[in-house]
Amino acid sequence: MYVQLSSFLLVPTYKGRHISRIFPLLQGRCLLFSAAANSLHRTSDGYENNAKKFNFDRLFKSCTQLEHAKRLHAIVVVSGKADNIFFSSKLVNLYAYLGNVSLSRHTFNQIAKKDVFTWNSMVSAYVRSGHFREAIDCFYQFFMTSGLRPDFYTFPPVLKACKNLLDGMRMHCLVLKLGLEWDVFVTASLVHMYTRFGFLGSARKLFNDMPVRDMGSWNAMISGYCQNGNAAEALDVLNEMKLEGITMDPVTVVSILPICAQLDDTLNGMLIHLYAIKHGLEFDLFVSNALINMYSKFGQLEHAQKVFNHMVERDVVSWNSIIAAYEQNDDPHTALGLYYNMKPTGLNPDYLTLVSLSSIVAQLSDSRNGKSVHGYVLRRGWLLKDVISGNSIVDMYSKLGIMDSARAVFEALPVKDVVSWNTLITGYAQNGLSSDAIEVYDMMQECNITPNQATWVSILPAYSNVGALQQGMRVHGRLIKNNLYLDIFVGTCLIDMYGKCGKLGDAMSLFLEVPKTTSVPWNAIISCHGIHGHAEKALKLFREMREEGVKPDHITFVSLLSACSHAGLVDEGQWCFHVMQAEYGIQPILKHYGCMVDLFGRAGHLEMAYDFIKSMPVKPDASIWGALLGACRIHGNIDLATFASDRLFEVDSENVGYYVLLSNMYANTGKWEGVDKVRALARDRGLRKTPGWSSIEVNNKVDVFYTGNRSHPSSEEIYKELRNLTDKMKSLGYTPDYSFVLQDVEEDEKEHILMSHSERLAIAFGIISTPPKTPIRIFKNLRVCGDCHNATKLISKITEREIIVRDSNRFHHFKDGVCSCGDYW
DNA sequence: ATAGGGTTAG
Known part of the structure; x- marks a missing residue:
């Protein structure tokens, strides 16, 4: 038999870790062969002890590749054990575990006399490989045609496969009919099933009635609450568990960590981290991954990195998490570096890796790599299989400003959800293509997709951008119906929309209604008054904001300074600039400097404006010289204008507006050769005049x-x-x-x-x-x-x-x- | 011998 089998079993790639523990003396390429043969031999010869020692279970577990499983299958067949229910059912499981469910099914079909164990194996094989529909079908075949009774091993996987409440409730009835509700695993699975469909009350009732609860039951209830965002209830159950003297296991920790992240509860997050260290859970793969994600959401990248560095074993989720941590905390370079470090580990990027990568290239404005990312996702077939992949590519092209590609990818998506629509609408709106944004929104309405908060937040600015007051008001009406108009973001967009459509009074009355705890709505209403030329009112609102204890941010001051400059309030503008730094410790950015140059320049204080530029601690960019140039045009100062424009073109501006401005100044003074020069310059830099x-x-x-x-x-x-x-x-x-x-x-x-x-x-x-x-x-x-x-x-x-x-x-x-x-x- | 509860997202 040894000789016969050896031809099957030359195993060149086998990793001998598990086996060498069982057979410390046997090493080399034929380990699997020897172990299998030994095991089979002794079992058939009746050496019970040896059979246990070299048990097939270990062998099955040591099969890490489909090839190993096939060879094992061959042994089973060759040794005449194919009819053995135990071995065949094991193979059914093994194939499923290695991701080939059709081989599972094939093996299953070969088994002449199927017992409950065999059926259970097939059902769980489908569930493990994600074929939920087939799992349910197989279960009903089992239940209706086999003449066997499903047992308490059957239901946990089947309940996991239920994809809606109705399926789940049917299973619940069957559980009761078969009298299996006494089993902890079965009831815990029912609890989990109900939470998955958001029926927390039913889940809680089952949970409360459980006479015995094991770790899994507690975790099912806690994770159920966590995944539905019910943090308070989750913590209640956690406390109850503590009172019963049960401590958290890795699963509990992993369920609870995202809640800390969601509540921005840094203290408890770190306490749980300490708990994990104390209880030896620190190096658990899932725990570490969850910790990385939590620290990333807290913005504590050093901590996330430290957890990552100390991991003994990393999987795709670990890499995805650390890459996403940097990507979402605005460090695309480090994130990209990590992506390159992931490659040599032999782990293959999955679709979530690519979601991060697409965001990274967008942040880096790297159009060339954007195309590569698109190609990669396309080749893997993820674009057709997964909405999120598709959405991330649409988002990437939008952020890169390539709206044609974004649109094309969007059109090709086989399934579009509300996020897909939102992404495209936002893309058009952010690229200044408001009428396209509106057109897509109208299409979305025709497709009967229900808009959500993100939709409103992108369509309202598009309306304000083209002055679509009537359509904006229609949205306002709809928002009142849905009781969404007091949402701080939607409310702010409405304020902005009314303000920018010239309805300052309506903007103001809405402003009085929305919650005003952050600077966001204040900034909107201040900026609206600014563009209407009501600088005094803007300043008055700013004083009220201070009195209410709301902390202004740098945007507040951009709005204020611009309001002052448009109204010629030079002293007040200087006061704001001073308050910003002295009282709020906000360091001016170029936008603030630009407003100040504008403030002085517009009011005719061209010398002051120029002196201000000279006193700036940062290098003036095109917007600063552009502001000075604009002031020179208003006040007809050709000499300073020439100086400013020389500086302007030194910094190589991409903004066509300045070229047009300078060209206009030459044109007004009849210097047509100057006009030609500037136009040529703009042309050389590949700039085209924005059509009015x-x-x-x-x-x-x-x-x-x-x-x-x-x-x-x-x-x-x-x-x-x-x-x-x-x-x-x-x-x-x-x-x-x-x-x-x-x-x-x-x-x-x-x-x-x-x-x-x-x-x-x-x-x-x-x-x-x-x-x-x-x-x-x-x-x-x-x-x-x-x-x-x-x-x-x-x-x-x-x-x-x-x-x-x-x-x-x-x-x-x-x-x-x-x-x-x-x-x- | 076979089972449940866990981390990442546009």
């Missing part, structure tokens, strides 16, 4: 107008109305200001160019498509043109309409021939 557009919402629909656009259905009427208005304006003393025409063309042509600016097209469309005297609200993506500003004042007088124009900078409220900005902007 204006939008207006009429009848729940947003219309967008580009400068000179004639493709609108009402184009004829719009130009007719504009010619009509221009005539009336001229009789009121309007003369076109050609300094805003940036092309070197004839005068007639210039007048036409001014008339077809996008803001004027939108206003004219508003006039012809709404009833007389209705207010008109216009949005412009760039700054409003100076000549259009003058013209709009007159149009508001001629048509007796309020015209509210929001540009990239602030609001202009035109009424009776004057603008709320007092021509200071």
Whole structure:
């Protein structure tokens, strides 16, 4: 027999760890062979003791690869043991354990006379390999056709396989019918089943009625509460357990740690860590993984890293956790380094590794590796199998600004959940493509997907961005119905939406309703007053915020400083800048410096602005020089402008706006060669002028107008109305200001160019498509043109309409021939 | 001989 078997059993890759413990004297390539042969021999010869010693169980457990299992199977067959229920059922289990359930099934089918153990093995094989549907089917086949009675070994796996409450309750009935509820394992499994479907009451009742509870029962109840986010109840059960003198085991610790993370309870988290050390659970794989995740959520990366370093054994979850820890705490470089360190360990990245990786490349703005990540996920088939993988790729492309790819991946997803939609909507909104965001949101509605908080938080800013007040109000109504409008994030978005759509009063009354414990809603309302030019009110709100003990953050001060600069409140702006550092210890960032330069410059204190730049402790970037340049344009200081623009282009700005600004200054002074120079520079750097557009919402629909656009259905009427208005304006003393025409063309042509600016097209469309005297609200993506500003004042007088124009900078409220900005902007 | 309860996420 030895000779016969040896041909099967040349095992070149076998890791001899388990076997060499059993056979310290036998080592080498044929270990498995010897052990198997010995074991079989003695068993069949009736050497009971030896059979136990060299038991097959150890051998089965030592099979770590499918090849080993197949060889073992061969031994069983060759030695005529294929009909032995024990060996065959073991093989059924083994194949399932090694991930090949079809071989399990095949082996199972070969068994002529199946007993309860055999059926149990098959059922649990399906469950272990994740084939829940098949497990349930197999169970019913067992129950209905085999003539055997399922026993208390059958139900724990079957209950795990139930994928909805109905299945679970049916099983519960069967358990009662078969009188198996006395078994701790069975009842604990029922408890777990009920918690999985959120039926915590039923679970708790079963748990309370248990006459005996083992560790697994306690853990089922505690983890049930934890996974449903019921931290308080989980802690109650934990205390009850402690009172009965039972201590936590690794499973309890692992269930409870995410709760500490969720509650941001650093103290208890560390106490449990100490407990784990004291009870020798420190090096448990699951415990360590859970600790890494918890410390990561606390933001304590050193602790997470320490746990990781001290681990004796690491699996994919360990690596995923430590990579995600750095990725989510804004350290993509370290995270990427860890990813590369993972490779040589021989562990294969799984889909969650790639989820982190996609976020890493997005944070690094690494488009090239973004494509590789996409390819990797695609090749593995994860994109089709798992929504989360797909969503993470859509998110990655959105963050990289490649919306076409994001859209393509989204379209190809076989299953889209609410997160998929949210990700795409947020992607468009964050990339400034508001109308695309709205279009996707409308599609989502048509597909009957129920939006959630994240949806509102991304669609509302898109509405405020194009001034879709009516649609925004519709969402507001819906939120009132769902009682979500007082949610701090949604509420803030609504405030922002009303503020940016010109309804400052509505923004304010909402602000009074939402909880105001953090700076978030305060920042929104302060910034809204700022863009409306109400700097005094913004300052008053800031004082109230201080009185209520809410700590301002750096965004609060950006809003305040910008409010002061738009209103020309130089002293107040300086006061804010001082308070920010002296009272709140907030170090100014470039945005704050930019606001200060703007504050001085706009008010005409160009020297002060320049001195301020020289006194800055950080290197000025393009936005700083851009602010100075903008001020120079307002106050016509060509020399300083030339100086500022030289500095500006030294720092290699990517912002087209500054090139346009400088080119405009040259154009205004007739220096066309300067214009050409700047345009060439922008072209060399691959920058294209942002096309100007204006939008207006009429009848729940947003219309967008580009400068000179004639493709609108009402184009004829719009130009007719504009010619009509221009005539009336001229009789009121309007003369076109050609300094805003940036092309070197004839005068007639210039007048036409001014008339077809996008803001004027939108206003004219508003006039012809709404009833007389209705207010008109216009949005412009760039700054409003100076000549259009003058013209709009007159149009508001001629048509007796309020015209509210929001540009990239602030609001202009035109009424009776004057603008709320007092021509200071 | 066969079983339950556990960590990572867009």
